[in-house]
Amino acid sequence: MPASVPLIEELSSVLASGSADRRSAVLRRVTDLFLATSTQLGDAQVGLFDDVMERLVDTVERYALVRLGLQLAPIANAPRDTIGRLARHDDIDIARPVLEKSPRVTDALLVEVARSKGQGHLAAIAAREHLSEVVTDIVVERGDIAVTRKITANPGARFSDAGLQTIAVRARGDEELAELFAGRSDVPADLFCEMVRDAGEIVRRRLAASAHPAVRTRLDHAIAAIGDQLVHARLHAHHGPAVRLDSDAIKRRLCEQARNGERGPVVETLAAVADVPAIAVRNLIRQRSDEALLILCKAAGLGWSDAKAVLAVTLGEPDDPRAAFQHYIELTAEAAQRVVRFIKLRKSASRTELDRLM
Incomplete structure (x- = not known):
């Protein structure tokens, strides 16, 4: 990389006495050189760029770091330590691109950032194309309702049982989150029924009016299952009071069962209604x-x-x-x-x- 020699020679001078603008200009030239040659670089050469960039990161203007994050975020072999410094940055405009897109950000780094930074960083993590359970557990635990909606809407996010349970509890009182939760194929039927059973009236109406047929179908199935539970509870009253359900939804289920000739379910649902x-x-x-x-x-x-x-x-x-x-x-x-x-x-x-x- 002969073009890098003058830059490296200039680096010592810039770090010793150069202005912030001059250091930013050098970082831009180093970055442009890396981007132009990244596909031909081996690990050792990427390591050299990493050393240079790291020495400049703490000495340049904010705009230079924002630009650096945007440029390095999509690069598969971006300098790893530099990416780490950008991801940990308190300024979300600097951290966001790499948190959202960089393939060089590990689960360990995501967990570290999720535990220590604010809602903006959590929202950026929630937007990643793929998220493992170890990461989503922390994001769901610490995230506000906006972050919870965002990560629930992410089809590439995987959740543990505990993570899904936390989302279900929040969805009881938030109609937008409830609809997103209903649209996920990895939500167990019993957990969804539990959410519907304990949800507020506004939440159930939002699900019933959803533009997505799959959500409405899932709600119908949940109402039917809960109706069976309700009948069972009424036949065994000593176990506690019956749960309160949306009577209109149960009546719709009864009418559908009657039209389909489902004699057994009609008996149970009529008793519930x-x-x-x-x-x-x-x-x-x-x-x-x-x-x-x-x-x-x-x-x-x-x-x-x-x-x-x-x-x-x-x-x-x-x-x-x-x-x-x-x-x-x-x-x-x-x-x-x-x-x-x-x-x-x-x-x-x-x-x-x-x-x-x-």
Whole structure:
């Protein structure tokens, strides 16, 4: 590298008595020379450039370091120690390019920076194309909500179970993070169900209205799974109070099950929506009590077409559809709730008892 000889000779003079501008000019020339020859350089030659750059890094103007970081960040064999000094720099405009893109930044260096620097550095790390669990654990632990969203949105980030659990807890109260979390294929179904179960109303509505069909489908599956858990909890009340769910979502699931002819799931979900034990619904089916089932549907707030679908999948089409329709329309919510309270106590109801309650 004959062109490097004058630069190296000039370096000693510049470090001894040169101004910051002159040192910045020398660093620019050294960097340009490295970039022009980097693909032909061996490790030893890269090491020489590293020595020169390191001697200049602490002596030049800020703009020179910003430029240096931008230029070296994408280079596969960039001087390693110089990259390390830039990555550790407190000025995020200097550190950001190498933290985001440099292949010379190791996991150990990322962990060091993530533990010691601020949110800007964490956000830069979160943007890297690939991130291992050892790095994401620290970023998630220390990152604010903006950083958490950014790293959750990164398809190249891998998370430990603990990292995903932390994100799930934060997603309960942040609709944007919840949608990003729902879109990740590495989130276990049980953890997503837990997040949905404990999420706020705004979060669940954001998921239900997501522009991504996969997110909406995953929410539907979670609601169905949680509905089963809810029924189980109500049948074993001594284990604690039932969880509160979005009733509209469970009703949508019930209607879908009825349309698909899923008799078993319809029984369980109807019990959850009407807030009665599943055994009570089974007893009513065994009694062929279409009137009682329609009362449960009314108490659940179903429209006639959905109630008719529930009746069809459990007992078959009514003998007199017009009479059943008229009865359903005239039935009041208050009367339906009275019957529901009775069914909760008795786990069934005869036609005579229904007439008395109505």
